[in-house]
Amino acid sequence: xxxxxxxxxxxxxxxxxxxxxxxxxxxxxxxxxxxxxxxxxxxxxxxxxxxxxxxxxxxxxxxxxxxxxxxxxxxxxxxxxxxxxxxxxxxxxxxxxxxxxxxxxxxxxxxxxxxxxxxxxxxxxxxxxxxxxxxxxxxxxxxxxxxxxxxxxxxxxxxxxxxxxxxxxxxxxxxxxxxxxxxxxxxxxxxxxxxxxxxxxxxxxxxxxxxxxxxxxxxxxxxxxxxxxxxxxxxxxxxxxxxxxxxxxxxxxxxxxxxxxxxxxxxxxxxxxxxxxxxxxxxxxxxxxxxxxxxxxxxxxxxxx
Amino acid sequence: xxxxxxxxxxxxxxxxxxxxxxxxxxxxxxxxxxxxxxxxxxxxxxxxxxxxxxxxxxxxxxxxxxxxxxxxxxxxxxxxxxxxxxxxxxxxxxxxxxxxxxxxxxxxxxxxxxxxxxxxxxxxxxxxxxxxxxxxxxxxxxxxxxxxxxxxxxxxxxxxxxxxxxxxxxxxxxxxxxxxxxxxxxxxxxxxxxxxxxxxxxxxxxxxxxxxxxxxxxxxxxxxxxxxxxxxxxxxxxxxxxxxxxxxxxxxxxxxxxxxxxxxxxxxxxxxxxxxxxxxxxxxxxxxxxxxxxxxxxxxxxxxxxxxxxxxxxxxxxxxxxxxx
Amino acid sequence: xxxxxxxxxxxxxxxxxxxxxxxxxxxxxxxxxxxxxxxxxxxxxxxxxxxxxxxxxxxxxxxxxxxxxxxxxxxxxxxxxxxxxxxxxxxxxxxxxxxxxxxxxxxxxxxxxxxxxxxxxxxxxxxxxxxxxxxxxxxxxxxxxxxxxxxxxxxxxxxxxxxxxxxxxxxxxxxxxxxxxxxxxxxxxxxxxxxxxxxxxxxxxxxxxxxxxxxxxxxxxxxxxxxxxxxxxxxxxxxxxxxxxxxxxxxxxxxxxxxxxxxxxxxxxxxxxxxxxxxxxxx
Numbered sequence: 001x002x003x004x005x006x007x008x009x010x011x012x013x014x015x016x017x018x019x020x021x022x023x024x025x026x027x028x029x030x031x032x033x034x035x036x037x038x039x040x041x042x043x044x045x046x047x048x049x050x051x052x053x054x055x056x057x058x059x060x061x062x063x064x065x066x067x068x069x070x071x072x073x074x075x076x077x078x079x080x081x082x083x084x085x086x087x088x089x090x091x092x093x094x095x096x097x098x099x100x101x102x103x104x105x106x107x108x109x110x111x112x113x114x115x116x117x118x119x120x121x122x123x124x125x126x127x128x129x130x131x132x133x134x135x136x137x138x139x140x141x142x143x144x145x146x147x148x149x150x151x152x153x154x155x156x157x158x159x160x161x162x163x164x165x166x167x168x169x170x171x172x173x174x175x176x177x178x179x180x181x182x183x184x185x186x187x188x189x190x191x192x193x194x195x196x197x198x199x200x201x202x203x204x205x206x207x208x209x210x211x212x213x214x215x216x217x218x219x220x221x222x223x224x225x226x227x228x229x230x231x232x233x234x235x236x237x238x239x240x241x242x243x244x245x246x247x248x249x250x251x252x253x254x255x256x257x258x259x260x261x262x263x264x265x266x267x268x269x270x271x272x273x274x275x276x277x278x279x280x281x282x283x284x285x286x287x288x289x290x291x292x293x294x295x296x297x298x299x300x301x302x303x304x305x
Numbered sequence: 306x307x308x309x310x311x312x313x314x315x316x317x318x319x320x321x322x323x324x325x326x327x328x329x330x331x332x333x334x335x336x337x338x339x340x341x342x343x344x345x346x347x348x349x350x351x352x353x354x355x356x357x358x359x360x361x362x363x364x365x366x367x368x369x370x371x372x373x374x375x376x377x378x379x380x381x382x383x384x385x386x387x388x389x390x391x392x393x394x395x396x397x398x399x400x401x402x403x404x405x406x407x408x409x410x411x412x413x414x415x416x417x418x419x420x421x422x423x424x425x426x427x428x429x430x431x432x433x434x435x436x437x438x439x440x441x442x443x444x445x446x447x448x449x450x451x452x453x454x455x456x457x458x459x460x461x462x463x464x465x466x467x468x469x470x471x472x473x474x475x476x477x478x479x480x481x482x483x484x485x486x487x488x489x490x491x492x493x494x495x496x497x498x499x500x501x502x503x504x505x506x507x508x509x510x511x512x513x514x515x516x517x518x519x520x521x522x523x524x525x526x527x528x529x530x531x532x533x534x535x536x537x538x539x540x541x542x543x544x545x546x547x548x549x550x551x552x553x554x555x556x557x558x559x560x561x562x563x564x565x566x567x568x569x570x571x572x573x574x575x576x577x578x579x580x581x582x583x584x585x586x587x588x589x590x591x592x593x594x595x596x597x598x599x600x601x602x603x604x605x606x607x608x609x610x611x612x613x614x615x616x617x618x619x620x621x622x623x624x625x626x627x628x629x630x
Numbered sequence: 631x632x633x634x635x636x637x638x639x640x641x642x643x644x645x646x647x648x649x650x651x652x653x654x655x656x657x658x659x660x661x662x663x664x665x666x667x668x669x670x671x672x673x674x675x676x677x678x679x680x681x682x683x684x685x686x687x688x689x690x691x692x693x694x695x696x697x698x699x700x701x702x703x704x705x706x707x708x709x710x711x712x713x714x715x716x717x718x719x720x721x722x723x724x725x726x727x728x729x730x731x732x733x734x735x736x737x738x739x740x741x742x743x744x745x746x747x748x749x750x751x752x753x754x755x756x757x758x759x760x761x762x763x764x765x766x767x768x769x770x771x772x773x774x775x776x777x778x779x780x781x782x783x784x785x786x787x788x789x790x791x792x793x794x795x796x797x798x799x800x801x802x803x804x805x806x807x808x809x810x811x812x813x814x815x816x817x818x819x820x821x822x823x824x825x826x827x828x829x830x831x832x833x834x835x836x837x838x839x840x841x842x843x844x845x846x847x848x849x850x851x852x853x854x855x856x857x858x859x860x861x862x863x864x865x866x867x868x869x870x871x872x873x874x875x876x877x878x879x880x881x882x883x884x885x886x887x888x889x890x891x892x893x894x895x896x897x898x899x900x901x902x903x904x905x906x907x908x909x910x911x912x913x
Contacts, residue, residue: 011749011752015749015752015753015756016756018749019756019757022753022757026762026766026769027765027769132901136644136894136898136901137894139841139893139897140841140845140893140894140897141890142849142865142886142889142890142893143849144848144849144865145848145852145882145886145889145890148872148875148882148886149886152875152879152882156876201402202399202402202403203402203403203404205358205403206397206403206404206405206465207405208358208389209356209358209389209390209394209395209397210389210390210394210417210468211385211387211388211389211390211391211417211420211421212416212420214386216416216420221405224405224407225405225406225407228407239756243758243759243760243761244758244760246761246764246853247760247849247852258761261761261764262764262853265764265768265855266768266854270765273761273765273768276761277758277762277765280758280761281756281757281758284758285756288752288756298407299406299407300407300452300454301406301452301454
């Protein structure tokens, strides 16, 4: 058990280092950074001075190890545009993104778990097919478009919720719903298949033979076992959601790290972009580790092995 | 004395299969009634329909389904829930998978008592420990905190039995409880059931295809074939005077010391149990029966061979002896 | 594909709907230049934001109205089908080549090679795809081919996962071992025994990746870093119409609905194939 986790942790560190390298390469192989930073109207002297100022005239590998050494200490350099430490910028924006991700995950779970359970209990019926259709529709929904449509309906026509920003808590509702759409299909399907497997098992028959109530059979005995993979996939989905937050934060003008990345991209502020890619990747890696850990905690067969 | 369980003319159809076709079974208080027959003859389905645990899509009909004198055939799901696990309990063939892997033995045992009696947790735990000891598990305190995957198959089946006894049921239905276990463990579990039956005055409906088991612990035997009880008798009578050709066939398949001579081949019944569709008439065994004749396709008479010995066959009781004489 | 399966597919309503939508989109994409009523790039500043003909204030000249520059919405929508379909197909080809190669090699050879493949998949999954695509597009300047390449290099993971697991299953089957023992070359076993047997599973992945590629292209174009204007990508149409959406909601409803229906159609196809194949896509 401990060995398994040490191994998993070592792989996670290796993946993180690879992503670190890729994030560095991303800005170096895609063109001359100095020209990108200087902008279209810059003269050759401007470009040269930028090259000097940011150390871009050093050999690539020197730049790489310099950057890597700082990055592992949490120092991502300074933003060209915001004139602030990149780490400060990200720290200031992170709460919005995390809140959005958690709201999205909560909405996704609140929708998927009952739908999945319902579909499993009524397997093969029209209810099951309807739930399958809902999952399909969720999967086909362009999130940015859904965001705009919800803004028109709930923000403008019904005027129930704010159209953009998170000055008040209800600003998270619409973007949270949109974000949830990306996780609902897979979570619903997973809940359904897990429940079908659990409900057809012998221990459910035992639970019925013990005279337990229907609710206790479904939730305590059925869902408890179906939930094990769902919980770990939910953690992974949260990682995907945070990674995809750039689109939704832009649509709803939420000032989280996704929006920060988008601003920085349009301002050619690459240290920030690099750092956001890195931070989101590392959060994802951490969440997959957490998923494995939760899996082991929830499954006695793994926990006591 | 009223019977503990009285099933009259049970019919179960699952989809397009007539799984049980007019079976009648009676279990008296403190009696072990064995239901024997090959796989697929409707034994398990009969047991499940008594418990109200039939799979979805199956239909049950009876003229009477009485438990301790009360008609339960008309009970709704809520009423059956209250009965199951409390006054009638059931254990299954697959001890490896019949316990929930996510909960400890103790949690799964105590939940029965908490559900039916509202017993506080501490008392329920005491009761569970007491029963684990009763079914011969050493260190019950330790076992209560363990998960099913930490126990062997034999231990799990003992846990299942202890769990079934939590509420002091009057009837225990055991569906091939020893089939999946090692031979030595099988013997232990059977001895345990026999002891419990004597000590607690349980009525047991034991399903098995093993005639050795029947000979050892049954008071009464019903032989099932293709959804019908073809012969039912007290154990001694059945072994001494098997009347139905199928019963005879089954008995020749079992080596009995002293009866089967060395070098003489054991019997076997050619063919397999047919899948019977609703609307089938006549004897289900006629295609495999050496005694079959035209009348076997008609209505089969139910005949009394002796007191408590019933036969469902066109042959007259005693045909075997006459043929031999 | 055996005839029995084909007949079964035709009775699956999801497959029929999906095939109709995707088939129609393909036909439209191919014959777009011949069916558009107007030049999709022709600007007419006199006739801007004319509502569709079936709405109040609509004109019979423009079936789906005109955009903020007076370009015919219907013609742009039709050309947009072309962009979505071509991006979808090219991305699937690119990502398919990368992912299938990696997955098959990992699943077939196992050991160190497989460890490396799994490591690449794990790394890929941890990279936020949309963000990286945006960054690359910003650095290199967005173009049609760049979108295809970036998406192709980011969406190969599921191909690799499925190709790897199915190859492993095939590899351990007796008849493959038999071919192996009979002295067949690795190349022969890979191309004659492995690939044909995993092809149907990969077809399921292809449909799902195509749907994803179409959605991502639209999202990138919506954020202004996908297909460059004035190309009528549906995502770009929504982006350009966004300013007017509170007054004229139809300007975003039309391209959005088109996008949704096409992606839904592709997903229906994939789902029907998956039901038939029993492909496990959970990861």
